Amino acid sequence: MIAEYADRVWRGEADDSIVDPGMQGRGVLTVADGVGWWPGFGNVITFETEGELALFDTSSPFSAKKLHEDVRAWTRAPLTTAFYSHGHIDHVFGTGPFEEEEEEEGRRATVYAHEAVVARFERYVLTNGYNAVINQRQFQAPQLRWPDVYRHPDVTYADRLTVRRGGLTFDLVHAKGETDDASIGWVPEHKLLLPGDLFIWVTPNCGNPQKVQRYPREWVHALRLMAGLGAEIMLPSHGAPIFGADRIRQALLETAEWLESLVTQTLDLLNAGARLDEIVQAVRPPAHLSERPYLRARYDEPEFVVRNLWRLYGGWYDGNPAHLKPAPDAVLAKAVAELAGGPAALADAALKALSEGDERLAGHLAEMAALAAPDDAGVHRVRAEVFATRAANELSTMAKGVFTWAAAESERRS
Template sequence: MSQTVNLRQHAEEAWNAEGDASIAHIAPASDRVLEVADGVGLLPGFGNVITFRDDDELVLFDTGNPVTAEISHAAIRAWSDLPLTAAFYSHGHFDHVMGLAPFDAEPGPRTQVIAQERVRDRFERYALTAGYNAVINQRQFQIPDLQWATEYRQPDVTFRDAMTVTRAGFTFDLFHAEGETDDAAVAYVREHRLLLPGDMFIWLAPNCGNPQKVQRFPREWAIALRRMASLGAEIMAPSHGVPIFGADRIEQVLLETAEWLESIVEQTLEMMNAGARLDDIVATVRPPAHLASRSYLAPKYDEPEFIVRNLWRRYGGWYDGNPARLKPATDAELARSVAAMAGGARVVADEALRLLKDGDLRLAAQLAEMATQADPDDADLHVARAEVYAARAEAEESLMAKGVYAWAASESRARAPQESPDAG
């Protein structure tokens, strides 16, 4: 059976929700490029690499991540030994721009990198906030020793709004989009009616509210999706997950994802314009019920309430409408006051555990957090905090929430009383 048939079968399974093709599934590095179409391949991984070749040159759309760069290089070189003349960045996230080092080490002319112009600004920001990005990505992906780079393979050629490039016998029509990032480059390859959306489609609800990352762009994302849907692509190869084959399916996922985002945007802005507080908006806004069954809109990576908060940040600033939080006491001061009224931090922790047993995980987490803030050196309180956050991590669907809560549970386990080696 050919690689093309295997990939199409995998794509069919993903369409029928028979397997996890989404960004939430951390795909292992592949050692084989799969054929998408004549002269076009896809190297699966956490950050796919889309490959193009003719008789003279090799071109990449996205380059992969630094951890698997050597494996990816070997797989691509098994697919083609032609000179790598050009590489496109779909955007500046590390899992898309960190795979060129083995190619740059080869003899011959250096690969030309093409990207939207804001990628350079992103790399500058990454260098300024390397420590912060290391911490938040350790927490999000549960990788304690993850390091954050301060040097990046800069683009050689950039564009602002649109650009057409012809390489390896293919015509790449590029246009700028804002969505998960402000520096996205979407490509349409005319010869195969092939759409390359980067992370504008990830087989899940859009990563548009990530609580630990910089501004996302829900409204602009929907606009870009509708523009992509108008192209009439026959194949769509995202930078995470398997391709989608068929114009009808591509149009469906793009337009329904746009509708899903637009609904959240419209509801949020309507309540903001009416003077509602952020708390009330988060508690009220819901995505369209008729799209709830779509596997490619499942909130397994990001989730709607985070998108609402991101919209508030985009359009409303950091003040959430509660005057007590404009210039509040510190969290620790508030926690000590509440604990004193309750009869001590352990009483607060006991109430957190009672709420946990009753299934009120949100309030349980707030009280468990308050208890340890009131008396951070009481190791027994950390036992309760670890139990509550472990339960929250287990109950959550999105990778974002799971990562934060699992990390919090680990923090408290490290401070909880340790069993004696002779115990038991």
């Protein structure tokens, strides 16, 4: 059943990715002898080997109880080992219910991760409020609270680590990509590749506008390294499995090609002295890969990757001298509104731009009108309409989240 389902996803006949629920809620599905796949928002890979249970990734605080129930329906073996593919919260919060069992027996699982996961957890504590706000905005979850207590790894490593449990070998290799703390997992007995979030069935999450630095060039290297392993099964931490060495290699190498194209174009223009705005308007991903089911821009977007590359290699100054030491946004907005004939005139211009299909310009004008007249209900009605329209017409989770949040802000004030 899983192989047939994975084939449908590969052919674009079904959707299963970081933004599509796919098989979520089906429990642990057996992929190979002693290997299970628990699909959720943050998949978990389960292993039963010589009476032991091992997990690669452990799900989120919101699904830990369900994970435990489903795994226990699959095996009663004690959890001895867990691996974090990286430190995002949808991958590191599922050991608790298992460890409650083990504490009764005087045992505790050993958790393995890259050493930078510890620094991530420390940063999450320092920026707890900010992370709550940006994730509420991104996922439209106003009640979401960001955790402040984390299950730290027991064993960390810098470059490579091999762990043997029962009859299985887990080779871990550090990589940078979406995060600086990623671990690629390789289980040679099954020719099984565990890429974590380095492959998520959409374009790489490499430019997220509200999150910390991503590493596009290093991500390309990681994709090619994985492609060279000869895997016959790939179980990503988001999205469907891929079966077959040829398909796995194609998916990884084409994702690398897609991402490297953005890197090369951006660096060429940066080195030529172009402004950030010029680069964002000029760089485009390879057109011949646009129809691949695993290269749709439904979570992140190419232009966000370009901005992230600029941040990584060019700093925060975007080449526009007015932006080096700018006037406050509200001061600029009021000046422009005065020149235009008042905030209402700016709002009318925003609606005109929207009706003519220039949603980007409409966004600028509506935001300026609201900054110039923050208590004007009519202006906020226009701002809400503009950003609700923008949200409806976007494909990526990132853009939809920000624009929907902006529309909701003005709906409350209109």
